[in-house]
Amino acid sequence: MRATVHVSLKKGVLDPQGQAVQLALNGLGFAEVEQVRQGKYLEIELTETNPTTAKEQVEQMCERLLANPVIETYSIELES
Amino acid sequence: MRATVHVSLKKGVLDPQGQAVQLALNGLGFAEVEQVRQGKYLEIELTETNPTTAKEQVEQMCERLLANPVIETYSIELES
Numbered sequence: 193m194r195a196t197v198h199v200s201l202k203k204g205v206l207d208p209q210g211q212a213v214q215l216a217l218n219g220l221g222f223a224e225v226e227q228v229r230q231g232k233y234l235e236i237e238l239t240e241t242n243p244t245t246a247k248e249q250v251e252q253m254c255e256r257l258l259a260n261p262v263i264e265t266y267s268i269e270l271e272s
Numbered sequence: 273m274r275a276t277v278h279v280s281l282k283k284g285v286l287d288p289q290g291q292a293v294q295l296a297l298n299g300l301g302f303a304e305v306e307q308v309r310q311g312k313y314l315e316i317e318l319t320e321t322n323p324t325t326a327k328e329q330v331e332q333m334c335e336r337l338l339a340n341p342v343i344e345t346y347s348i349e350l351e352s
Contacts (some may be wrong), residue, residue, distance in 0.1 A: 198313065204293075210314070213314065213337070220336060222329060224310070224329065226319055228314055228316050230314050231313050231314075231315075232310060232312050233313050236309055239304045253300075253302055257296055257297060
């Protein structure tokens with residue numbers, strides 16, 4: 193089973209990496225770019241086959257390692 | 273218009289960051305994790321309203337700045 197996890201900064205949290213990308217794009221001539229926010233995503237291959245258990249496990253992984261719950265949110269999608 | 277861009281390493285390209293995450297998860301007791309691959313994603317707000325033009329622009333952004341076409345692939349989704 194594969195889990196796809198998206199981790200992004202919460203709304204209102206400053207995203208200097210996204211700002212840097214925006215400025216670089218503007219500098220390259222892409223004047224139509226208004227805002228950029230950057231996050232990360234992970235594809236996790238699991239031996240677990242039960243979707244409910246797998247989702248619980250991946251939520252724990254996010255809380256304990258993959259995301260910083262203070263400033264980041266995450267979303268999980270599962271596919272078998 | 274908003275574009276969501278996913279940038280990931282091509283298949284076969286070593287992903288040390290993903291491996292580090294996998295080992296860390298295994299070390300935390302998540303033995304069911306077989307493989308992890310990590311990528312980045314960007315949410316880009318554009319003033320452009322024509323989907324065809326917007327997609328072309330974002331493709332250029334990927335080729336010129338956001339992705340390294342030698343080792344990375346990217347995918348683009350647009351929503352208005």
